[in-house]
Amino acid sequence: MGRVEGKVVFITGAARGQGRSHAVRLASEGANIIGVDLCEDVKTNDYALATPDDLAETARLVEAAGGRMISTIADVRDRQALTRAVEQGVAAFGKLDGVVANAGICPLGSNDPQAFIDAMAVDFNGVVNAVEAALPHVGEGGSIVATGSLAAMMNSTGQNPAYGTGGQGYSLAKRMVASFVNDLAIVLGPRKIRANAVHPSNCNTDMLNSEVMFRQFRSDLEHPTREDALPGFATMSPMNVAYVEPEDISEMVLYLLSDASRYVTGMQMRVDAGGYVRLRPQQPSF
Numbered sequence: 001m002g003r004v005e006g007k008v009v010f011i012t013g014a015a016r017g018q019g020r021s022h023a024v025r026l027a028s029e030g031a032n033i034i035g036v037d038l039c040e041d042v043k044t045n046d047y048a049l050a051t052p053d054d055l056a057e058t059a060r061l062v063e064a065a066g067g068r069m070i071s072t073i074a075d076v077r078d079r080q081a082l083t084r085a086v087e088q089g090v091a092a093f094g095k096l097d098g099v100v101a102n103a104g105i106c107p108l109g110s111n112d113p114q115a116f117i118d119a120m121a122v123d124f125n126g127v128v129n130a131v132e133a134a135l136p137h138v139g140e141g142g143s144i145v146a147t148g149s150l151a152a153m154m155n156s157t158g159q160n161p162a163y164g165t166g167g168q169g170y171s172l173a174k175r176m177v178a179s180f181v182n183d184l185a186i187v188l189g190p191r192k193i194r195a196n197a198v199h200p201s202n203c204n205t206d207m208l209n210s211e212v213m214f215r216q217f218r219s220d221l222e223h224p225t226r227e228d229a230l231p232g233f234a235t236m237s238p239m240n241v242a243y244v245e246p247e248d249i250s251e252m253v254l255y256l257l258s259d260a261s262r263y264v265t266g267m268q269m270r271v272d273a274g275g276y277v278r279l280r281p282q283q284p285s286f
Contacts (some may be wrong), residue, residue, distance in 0.1 A: 029069025107166030
């Protein structure tokens with residue numbers, strides 16, 4: 001217990017899913033949270049996003065876990081809004097120790113070019129905006145964690161026409177997150193600030209549990225259900241795991257924000273039940 005005692009962490013996409021899980025887990029280990037979320041839908045994204053009530057529930061759960069949370073409705077595409085949210089949180093808590101740039105959408109199945117732009121703007125630009133808003137307040141020993149995806153590890157993801165323009169944007173954004181973190185670690189190294197990415201496989205969130213996602217695995221059905229898609233989910237993992245839980249990702253995030261990882265930087269940390277080695281088998285590079 002207390003692995004991030006007294007730390008203050010800025011989390012985007014905090015209203016539900018992985019972001020909520022990270023906020024609650026970190027709070028249970030002693031952190032206070034600055035949390036933001038859009039709390040409205042994106043037109044090209046074919047599943048409902050979080051609501052203001054969801055963000056309020058995260059704040060309640062953080063407090064129940066022993067932490068405090070300053071929550072703000074803000075769009076990660078709006079750098080100024082993120083800057084204001086961070087400044088408000090720093091004014092309340094006095095400092096900022098870590099960032100979890102987590103907010104993301106996955107507008108699969110659309111052929112609208114705007115879906116490509118929306119995926120890029122949220123999933124990549126949103127990461128850069130979060131880092132830029134936070135960086136003036138993060139000092140030595142700080143840690144930046146960005147949420148990538150197993151899709152970033154597989155070049156073929158963006159080449160599947162079934163994913164549509166939004167899927168292409170998602171794949172490109174997550175690959176760019178991986179590259180961004182790699183070089184960010186070099187840039188921030190002299191300041192003793194770490195930067196790492198976490199790449200989940202299928203994760204049991206609203207993004208996964210949507211009909212548009214089910215159709216990627218059961219294109220033979222007009223309206224596939226979760227039960228229809230589960231066997232396909234499991235084929236991605238040599239462990240025969242259909243999905244990981246948000247809490248599984250939170251354990252990695254907790255490690256990367258704690259002092260236990262004080263010399264871990266520039267890493268692409270996969271929480272994928274072996275999905276990468278199953279889909280891209282190769283010898284490791286030395």
